[in-house]
Amino acid sequence: MSLELHGTVHRGDFQRHVDVTADNGEVVAIVGANGSGKSTVIHTIAGLAALADGSLIVNDTPWDVPANNQWVSPEQRGCGVVFQDVRLFPHLNAVQNVMFGLRSGGVKRNDALERAMETLSEVDAHAFALRTPASLSGGERQRVALARALVMKPRVLLLDEPFSAVDERSHADFLQLLPRIVRETGAIALMVTHDHSDVSAIASRVVGL
Amino acid sequence: MRKPSTSLGLRAIALFAFILVALPLLSIFIRTPWSELGNIASQKTTRDALFISLETSVIAAIVAALLGVPLSWMLARSTARGTSLVRTICIVPMVLPPVVGGIALLTAFGRRGVFGRFLYDWWGVSLPFTRTAIVIAQVFVALPFLVLAVESAFRQLDTGLEDAARTMGASPLRVFLRVALPGARGSIVAGIALAWARSLGEFGASITFAGSFPGKTQTLPMAVYELVATDYRASLVMSLILVVISVGVIATMRDRWMTGAQR
Structure with a gap:
């Protein structure tokens, strides 16, 4: 399992070149100031936003290569996403x-x-x-x-500030649970966080934006 | 309790507007021959017209929902060119004089109509002056009301929820059925009620396309119109039935129409 994202992510007028690489069983932390495009990276990998240029290749499959018109829809990507605004269905x-x-x-x-x-x-x-x-x-x-x-x-787990509202005990539990699940399933986890202790606790790689 | 500050002039205008609407409705209640109510309401003409009105309007509301809800969804989410034109055409019947709608339907689906001739020549189907024609006329007139209410609700939905569903592998149809429909449920119910009430009151398009044959295609509004000249008291009783139903629908659905998709 591998993920290679090299290209320009964009949403509205915002644009930014990013390089993200992740391998089997890794937790990659994405850090940066507000408005630096962290959530846009998550959306781009999930297929909810398209690259302006460059490529997103997962396990040798081109998910998004605009130059070649290659695109895999979000339904087919099979990413597990925890959104910053949670997005639970209110009627369920x-x-x-x-x-x-x-x-x-x-x-x-x-x-x-x-x-x-x-x-x-x-x-x-x-x-x-x-x-x-x-x-x-x-x-x-x-x-x-x-x-x-x-x-x-999921083969790719995308977490946009997933622990921002949980209590301290749960936070500690999750920091143990997440790397274990990623290791066991051979998935890749990309986690947006502001918390430096999260980064040092579980991230094997850090992408700064 | 704090009193709202409104000027005397504005209050007077508001009161006049209210009286303009309320007085005619109140007059029907005042002039209704209450002692003959049961007798007139149970007459065959009244019963037939009421039954045909209820039957056709309920079917029309269901058809309007089955067609109008997916149409509203497409209008709310489509980014294709021409969407705006499609929306405009779909809501034209709302402002069109209903009798013109009836002429349009007759021209389209009449036995020698633009499309109706094929229905008749190929399958022997003749739509005008049937109960099906009433339903078609009612759907034609009521659909825009439903589409306006439901499209507005779909537009107010959080598209983030639809995105979340897509990342979980939900097909576009499943997103529509399991995320969008429940999200807009309140407005859909209100839209159906509005379409039903509009169908129940439909007159111009129906009488032009379906005629007014007692026991066959004569709805309650048609019966009211025909009896005005010959039996005013009976037409008052039938009008009262329509007013009561209309007030009931409005009273039940008022909050939903006022608050859009939130309920």
């Missing part, structure tokens, strides 16, 4: 949110439910599986969002 409860991607991939309801509950347990969120996002605290929502991204066993 926690476990239904986690099941959403599995059901989209054709997993049967009962199997999806079982896997979703397992993943919620892994992030210590099973206690509020039946509650809707509106009734959860910021930290609880982030746990559910993390479970929703992890349940798909």
